[in-house]
Amino acid sequence: MRNLQKVVLGLACAGLFVIVPMTANADMAKEVATAADHAKLSTQAPTLEVAHLHLNHTLNCLVGAKGHGYNAKAGDPCSGMGKGAINDAKNAKSKGMLKRIAARVKAALHNKHLASVKKLAGKIEADLAKIK
Numbered sequence: 001m002r003n004l005q006k007v008v009l010g011l012a013c014a015g016l017f018v019i020v021p022m023t024a025n026a027d028m029a030k031e032v033a034t035a036a037d038h039a040k041l042s043t044q045a046p047t048l049e050v051a052h053l054h055l056n057h058t059l060n061c062l063v064g065a066k067g068h069g070y071n072a073k074a075g076d077p078c079s080g081m082g083k084g085a086i087n088d089a090k091n092a093k094s095k096g097m098l099k100r101i102a103a104r105v106k107a108a109l110h111n112k113h114l115a116s117v118k119k120l121a122g123k124i125e126a127d128l129a130k131i132k
Helices: 002-024 028-043 048-063 092-110 114-129
Strands: none
Touching: 028 048, 028 092, 028 114, 048 092, 048 114, 092 114
């Protein structure tokens, strides 16, 4: 019986080594894809409020829950995917591109003209599609 307990305990510990790295590895690609989806939704928005809502979702996916500009009230479609695409980026080039895109999203959120916001969102969506 004692040996069985040791085997079970050993397997449980080994399982932790498999589970922890899997949860620690965030999926930047999913966060970027979701951010792009919401930028696209912003281009299709019927009102400025809806356009801004989807851009807030885009920003939340990029910066993560602890990032600058994160808006918890808007909701976070990337919740549980990682710490935000910027934080989860594996190389400096992607991280830099994502930071520049996030700055453009923030600027678009201050824009009060629906047509302009839609145009900016379209450019943001296209630039997010270039992120690898």
